[in-house]
Each structure stands twice: as structure tokens, then as C-alpha cells.
Amino acid sequence: MSTHDATTAPPAAGEANYLNCSHGFRSWFFTLDHKRIGVMYLASILSFFLLGGILALLIRTELLTPTRTLMSADDYNKVFTLHGAIMIFLFIIPGIPAALGNFVLPLMLGAKDVALPRLNLASYHLYLVGALIAVLSIVQGGVDAGWTFYAPYSTTTNTAVVTLTFGVFVLGFSSVFTGLNFIVTMHKMRPAGMGWFDMPLMLWALYATSIIQVLATPILGITMVLLIVERVMGIGIFDPALGGDPVLYQHFFWFYSHPAVYIMILPAMGIISEVVSVFSRKHIFGYRAIAYSSIAIAAFSFLVWGHHMFTSGQSELMNMIFSALTFSVSIPSAVKMFNWLSTMYKGSIRFDTPMIYALSFMFLFGIGGLTGLFLGSLATDVHLHDTYFVVAHFHYVMFGGTVIAFLAGLHYWWPKMFGRMYDEKWGRISAIIISVGFNITFFTQFVMGSQGMPRRYYAYVDKFEPYHVISSLGSYLMAAGFFMTAWYLVKSLYRGRPAPANPWGGGSLEWQAASPPVMHNFTDEPVGGDPYDYSNQAYDPALGGYVLRKTEVSDR
Amino acid sequence: MSTAHEGRDEHADPHLQHHFGSMAQQYDSGKFGMWLFLVTEVLLFGGLFCAYAVYRANHPEIFAYAHQFLDKTLGGLNTLVLIVSSLTMAMAVRCAQLGQQRRLKQMLAATLLCACVFLGVKGVEYEHKWKHGLLWGTRYAPQGETAAPAAAGTQVETTAAAAAAPADGGTTLPHAATGPEGLADRPQAGHGDAAHGGHGPAGPAPRNVHLFFGIYFVMTGLHGIHVLAGMIAIVWLLRRSASGEFGPGYFAPVDFVGLYWHLVDLIWIFLFPLLYLIH
Secondary structure: OOOOOOOOOOOOOOOOOOOOOOOOHHHHHOOOOHHHHHHHHHHHHHHHHHHHHHHHHHHHHHOOOOOOOOOOHHHHHHHHHHHHHHHHHHHHHHHHHHHHHHHHHHHHOOOOOOOOHHHHHHHHHHHHHHHHHHHHHHHOOOOOOOOOOOOOHHHHOOOOHHHHHHHHHHHHHHHHHHHHHHHHHHHHOOOOOOOHHHOOHHHHHHHHHHHHHHHHHHHHHHHHHHHHHHHHHOOOOOOHHHOOOHHHHHHHHHHHHHHHHHHHHHHHHHHHHHHHHHHHOOOOOOHHHHHHHHHHHHHHHOOOHHHHOOOOOOOHHHHHHHHHHHHHHHHHHHHHHHHHHHHHOOOOOOOOHHHHHHHHHHHHHHHHHHHHHHHHOHHHHHHHOOEHHHHHHHHHHHHHHHHHHHHHHHHHHHHHHHOEEOOHHHHHHHHHHHHHHHHHHHHHHHHHHHOOOEOOOOOOOHHHHHHHHHHHHHHHHHHHHHHHHHHHHHHHHHHOEEOOOOOOOOOOHHHHOOOOOEOOEOOOOOOOOOOOOOOOEEEEOOOOEEEEOOOOOOOO | OHHHHHHOOOOOOOOOOOOOOOHHHHHHHHHHHHHHHHHHHHHHHHHHHHHHHHHHHHOHHHHHHHHHHOOHHHHHHHHHHHHHHHHHHHHHHHHHHHOOHHHHHHHHHHHHHHHHHHHHHHHHHHHHHHHOOOOOHHHOOOOOOOOOHHHHHHHHHHHHOOOOOOOOOOOOOOEOOOOOOOOOOOOOOOOOOOOOOOOOOOOOEOOOOHHHHHHHHHHHHHHHHHHHHHHHHHHHHHHHHHOOOOEOOEOHHHHHHHHHHHHHHHHHHHHHHHHHOOO
């Protein structure tokens, strides 16, 4: 098929790769190449991450003082709603699967593309359409209902709820199409000889994620449809005045949005499984346990939505059942954590940027996960519900977990995606700054939350002011770390050292493709085998990367 | 996989995409993807069935009362039409597999015709509800059973009455004195041709009857949108089949649209008894 010579030599400079094989807007915007779609997704989600981040800084700046600092209370409500909606629906949910996953999934399978490339492109186009509709709501004056759009406030407020929820509806389709595509790809495109348990754990994580995307997102779709119909036509299904039930909205919403939390965290755990093993130069510990725990988390994720509604008037019995099920999610999560730690045990650990992020992930996700148990137990939740403790908890999981792992993955696959090495020194410094800034920002929120500071409040009691000031200062430090990251990553595109095919010594198939890969991914057939076996690799100082030993490749 | 790529016949079927090793792999992938998509469709409607179950369990009297305004005859006719359309669609798939070009086009056209009939009948039913103000939530403003068809001219009234509470005096439908949980006044079952809203059911109306119509319109409306989408897909198939594109070697699009069409049919098979045939 390919016209390239089947040599294992490093890519010659000037050889056509997926980035420069064709030019022009149309060659990108209408491409069916999973790598280009992944890169477009990456650019899009990072843009929205910037927007959501600026909104976060506005929130933190407003909260520097107990009363008005920058904006009115109404504007504040709109800003935190948009921050939540943009970060959740436009950044985190598509973040790892659609941007990084799209890029690496076919490469990890040694395939030329995902199974349904046109659906993949449709997914991206729907993402753009949904994002534009969501952004349109800002132009229409914003939305102040919170990202959860709880009825009856969301059905009565006179802000642009319909626009934003319609955007979310469209984004849901984009998410479904990505997940559907990944499931089909993993079922039908695995190479001969790669069984399910020969796949890298990133793929297991993406598989579990995709199952949730396919099974949960339609419920979000119908919830948004009902909310829109409620607002536009006054159907009364969530309106108590018309005999409707607003708590039904919460059930519908969390039936999607709790599994969605695992759409965010599962692929992050997949990245950590790859990075921890590669940078410990040691086979992953408990491969099957990690693989099964991903599926277990996906299965449990559908059974715990009621823990968002402990104070919404659910029956005592349901509360107890949901609380018990919530606790059970911690088992597969802990299985992963112990396996990562055991992988590192007696490994030769290298503290490159992805590994620093991975270590940071384990620390922060540990705190985020354990504080989840405070909220999952009924008695403490009554006290902590709707306080900054909850805000801190989900930021530790979503940011300390997902975003940190996303950064680990971004740095890990950056050389593969763009064929350039970033500045390792600045990478490490930024990783540390972001982690420290994050802890300053959100650990203080645990403290003030446990003392009763309610979330979403514009004005607050004076005694919380020191905490808010510390938290805001931490957020500025974090922002500085992100701008540094953006600076050295962009710089690397122009000035970075050309990346070898395998700079880290990864064992999965994507590292056998050139950096950046050619149009159809592999110039010669990748050699399969255990993705976590590093014994057949040798470091080549001339290349600055690892190569497969020519002699006797392990074929199990 | 890659071996399959390298080894594949360069003169293979022009429909074979570059990243697949064989037509069989491509067909399997497409079919699996289609089934997964149907799963998401079931879940999309599942949310509505869930809402239906919640409200029916909490307010059985509303459903027992309000369903009598639906026309069982027209609903039954539509059920029949959709079942026939599923048959013709299945035959179309068979014709594509056997390469019978003329019959393929006939069967697709017959399916399209059935879909048109279905939507036409649905339109008649909607118009009837509209005339009698049997609408959702804030738009619910029933015209009494004595209202002659000529009184349909007053349908503008429904808009005017929209803001008014459902219990305004504009209706001759009696209102229940009971709360939503009231079970005392179930209308008698098997009321001959109570189907026609014009005749109206006996028995006092429970509170919040509009909830039933809200659910009815959302469920049948979403189903109708799916029928429309299926019709677009069938027109697309007709255009492609005009050039004789489908045959024993390549019939995947017909097969996949067929799967979708059967699901749309199946959803109606559930909607019909749940909405029309309540006892």
C-alpha cells in the first residue's frame, strides 16, 4: 500500500509525514485521518481550556474580597456557570479520548485508522457546532443556572439556557460517536495476534470510557431535550406547579453526569498506567487487575448517581443503597493505585515531565478519591453538601486527576504527535509549579468548606477571607505554570530538537511509528508483543531514543 | 492486520476503504457500529419510557383518563402500516443481497410510501388534538365534548387560554375534586368508541391531565423525527440504488438503514400499547 521503503531507519528529514503530506484548510478540516482529527480536537479543547481557565481566574479574583471586587452578583453567577459548562462539556469530556485517544488508539493497535473515519470527522464537526452554539449563549447574555441546569431554576431564569443546553445536546452526539467508533475499532481492528489482554492498558481504559459514553450520553441527550421542551413549550414535566417533578430532572441529569465523571477519569488512569510503567522501566504490575478494574469502574458508575441527591428528598433506603454502592467504587480505584505503586517499587524511575505529572496525579487523585468517601457517607454529607469541600473534592479528582493526567499524556505523546522534543527542564519546573499552585488553591477550599463556606456564593462571611485570598493566590501560581507550559510547548514546535521514534522507551506499538507518523501510520509492519516488556529495547545515544534490538524479538 | 493490508488485492472492491483488510472486516465494523448506535437510540427513548413509568406509577388516574382521547383506530392503522413497512424494508435488504435491482427499488419505494402514510395519519391525529386543545402543560385547554367540529375555528382560543390555569371555566369537562393520587374515579374501561376526543370519556377529569399529553407529544414527536430521518435515509438509498450500486458484494448501506428502520418500528410497537391501549 505504502510507497515508502520498509526500512527501520529513523525518518529521513523531509520525508512526508501526516502533518506535511498535504496543505491547506480543507486538507485539515475535511480530513479522515485520525491523527489530524486528534490534533484539531487538541487545538480546540485547549482553546476552550484557556477560556474556561480565564473564567476561573475571574471567579477567584472576585472572591478575593467578601463583597464586590470585579463584577456584579449576576455576572458572577454567569461566570461560574460558564466555567463549569465549558470545562466539563468542551474540555474534559472530549479532552483525553477525542484528542489524545484519537491520535494514539489506532497507532497502539498498529492500524491505519479508526474503524469509521467519516464518523470520526462527523464527531469533530458536531463538537465544533455544539461548541459554537454553547459560546453563542455567552453572546446572548450568558446563563446563570449552574452547569447542572437544575430545574426549576433553569426552567424559569430568563437567561440563555436553551442555547447552552442545545449546545450540550449536540456535544453529546459528538461524544457518542467518538465512543462508538473506539469500541468498534478495538473489536474489529486489533491485529492478528493481539488478544484483548495484549492491548496496552490505555486501550482498556478507552474501552471502558467508550462504553460509558455510548450508554450514558443518550440519557443526557433526552434530559436536555426535555429541559428545552419544558422551557420552550411549557410541557410541565419538571414543573411542580403543573404536576411535574423537579427531582426527576436531578435523577435524569445525574444518571448521565455521574458516569460522565468516569468518562473523565478512566482515560486519565489509562495514561498513568502507560507512563508509570515506561518511566519505571518495569513491567506493569497486575495487568489484568488494572484492565478489569477499568471495566468494574464503568459498571459501578451507572449505579451511584443518587449520591448527588442525598439532600434532595430521596428515601432513606435509597440513600443507604447509593451510599454503599458509592463506597464500592473505591475498590477498583484503589486496585489501580496499588498496582501503580507496585509497578514503581524497585523500578529504575526517571523523573521526566510525564512521570512528574503521573506522580502528581497519584498524590492528588488519592486526596480527591479519599475525600469522596466523606461525601459518600450520609452523615458527613449532610454537613458538607454544597460547601467548598465538594468544590475542592471534585477539583482534586477532575483537575488533580484528569487534567494532570492529560498533561502527562500530552507531554508523553507530544514528541510522537509533532516530532519535536519540548524543553525538559521547563517541563519539570512547570509541572511542579502547577501541582503546588493547585494544592494551594484547592486544599484551602477543603478547610473552608468543612467550616461551612457554601459553594457558589458571591458574598461571604469575613472569617473566610484569608482562605479565599490564599486560594486565589494559588490559582494565579497555577495560571503562571500553564502559561509557561504553553510557551515551551509552542516554542518546541519551531525550535524543538527533532524527536526520535521512541524517546521514552515505550513498548506499545505507537513508538514503532515515526515521529511524527507517516500518513498511514506505519512504514513497515509493527512488531507486536507484550507492550510492557522493555527487555528488547536498547538506548541509542545518537538518536536520543530507544530502538528495538534486532536480535530475537519476543513473540509470546 | 498489516499483513492483511499489504496482502490485499489492489483490484479489490472500490467500496473497500483503505484502512480495512477486507470487505468482510469493513462490513462487520459497520454493522457493529450500527448496532451500537441503535443501543444509544434505545437509551434515548429509554429516558422517555422512564419518565412515562414514573408518571404513570405516580398518577395512574391521569393515564387511565387521558388515553381515551387517543384514537385507537388510527393508532392501530399506523401500527399496521409500520409493520408492513418493516416487511418491505426486510425484503429490500434481501433484494439487495440477491442483486434484484428492480425489486429493490420497488421495496424501498413501498417502505417510503408506508412512512408517508404513517406521518400523514399522525398528522391527522395531531390536528385533532390541536383542535380540541388536548395539548401539553401550559397549552392544555380542552374544548368540551359537545364542541362541534365547526367549533374548531376557536382553536385560536387555545393560545389565548394558554396562560390560564387548566381548570378555567372554558371547558365542559368536569374536574375531579380529588388529588393526584385519587383512585376513586377511574373511567370505565372498554368504552366502545371513546377513542374520538369528540365523544369524550365519561367520568370526571383528574388533575394534571396535561402531563399525559406532554408525554404523548414528546414521545410520538421524537418518534416522528426518527421516522423522518429514516425517510431521508431511504431516499438516499433510492438514489444510490438507481445506479445499480447494490448487489451481493456490497449491500451494507441497505442493511444498516434496514436495522435502523426496524428499531423505529419497534419503538412504535411499544408506544402504541403504552399510550393508546391503557386499561
